[in-house]
Amino acid sequence: MKKIAIVTATRAEYGLLTPLIRRIINDKELKLELIVTGAHLSDKQEYTINAIYEDGFPISHIIPILEGGNSAYDISATMANAIRGFARCFRDDRPDMVVILGDRTEMLGIASAAMNERIPIAHIHGGEITEGAVDDxxxxxxTKMSYIHFTATEEYRNRVIQLGESPNRVFNVGSLGTENILNEKLMNENEIRDDIGISLDKKYSVVTFHPVTLEDETAEDQARTICDVIANRIDIIFVITKANADKGGEIVNRIFEKFSEKYRNAILVHSLGMRKYLSAVKFAEFVMGNSSSGILEAPVLGTPTVNIGDRQKGRIMVDTIINCPCDRNKILDSLDQVRKIHRNKTRIYGNGETSKRIVTEIKNIFDNGIFLKKGFYDIGRLGGK
Known part of the structure; x- marks a missing residue:
């Protein structure tokens, strides 16, 4: 039986990984090793590890890595802590494969520890582009540190191959977010409104805004711009989720906290969890901000998105997304335009069987043999041979 370690460090990432965690638990040939770290263990993030306990998933290791703040130094120190903590974990309890998702900085430290232990890495959501963030x-x-790759679209698969990874180890499986949407039993509109505290006669939007990590000290000004927009649209209730633990995240959250105390059309929540969040997005008039959920999940539900700034620049944008700069008047204009968008549901991110396909390919990789001395797949000079 092969031991598969899945690492989760944030609430959003855990929500995406949930169907894969369940599938590995129920597979007779694989054994789950769930490792919880990062923001899950932070009081500032309200200990989202509790959501994992509530779901009943067995946790194999808890590894604290976060520094006290989220300055550039703190982010670097967190990465160093991740290398140290996960090096000990992988030395003492070595899995057969480590699964990581996305593009967060701590994952670079975790992948480094796995690479040094010669543990193959499976990477989910590679090949995407976000030009406005260090995540890119x-x-x-x-991608270059990983052995097997699971992308959300064929375009992203081709980009991973362009980075020199063999097509035999790169699989377009769709997105786990789409699987959650198509297979999870979401709340009905009355239930989610009652849970958040929004009456049926009020239109509402879901707002998720994170600092743009490749811009210098813009988080405060941009958060205040978002607040100014909300203050000018008292006809809509804005449900604001707190920013993540990136550089500048604490500043954004403080601004939203003070604003929501003053304005009745702003409701600040820390974390809705996967099911509540998707339910809220499903019945929202639109989502607003710069989160990947507005690009990857909202379009699957058919909910329009007002995507602000460059944080997600480079991702595939479907017709239900309006892009605009972080400018008060341009955002307000976009809020007028978003009402005209048809709520067409996209299926470019798969048919809801992503976790099944990931598990199948992981088992195939083990059956065929793993050779960590991977060559560079040069599609130019070698003509793809």
């Missing part, structure tokens, strides 16, 4: 180079670095 982190994601591509993780």
């Amino acid at each position: 180079c982190i994601r591509h670095a993780l």
Whole structure:
């Protein structure tokens, strides 16, 4: 039986990984090793590890890595802590494969520890582009450190191959977010409104805004711009989820906290969890902000997105997304335009069987043999041979 370690460090990432965690638990040939770290263990993030306990998943290791703040130094120190903590974990309890998702900085430290222990890495959501965030180079670095790749679209698969990874180890499986949407029993509109505290006669939007990590000290000004927009649209209730643990995240959260105390059309929540969040998005008039959920999940539900700034620049954008700069008047204009968008549901991210396909390919990789001395697949000079 092969031991598969799945690492989760944030609430959003855990929500995406949930169907894969369940499938590995129920597979007779694989054994789950769930490793919880990062923001899950932070009081500032309200200990989202509790959501994992509530779901009943067995946790194999808890590894604290976060520094006290989220300055550039703190982020670097967290990465160093991840290397140290996961090096000990992998030395003492070595899995047969480590599964990581996305592009967060701590994952670079975790992947480094796995690479040094010669543990093959399976990477989910490679090949994507987010030009406005440091996540972009982190994601591509993780691609080169990984052995097997699971992308959300064929375009992203081709980009991973362009980075020199063999097509035999790169699989377009769709997105786990789509699987959650198509297979999870979501709350009905009355239930989610009652849970959040929104009356049926009020239109509402879901707002998720994170600092743009490749811009200098813009988080405060951009968060205040978002607040100014909300203050000018008292006809809509704005459900604001707190920013993640990136550099500048604490500043954004403080601004939203003070604003929501003053304005009745702003409701600040820390974390809705996967089911509540998707339910809220499903019945929202639109989502607003710069989160990947507005690009990857909202379109699957058919909910329009007002995507602000460059944080997600480079991702595939479907017709239900409006892009605009972080400018008060342009955002307000976009809120007028978003009402005209048809709520067409996209299926470019798969048919809801992503976790099944991931598990199948992981088992195939073990059956065929793993050879960590992977060559560079040069599609130019060698003509793809």
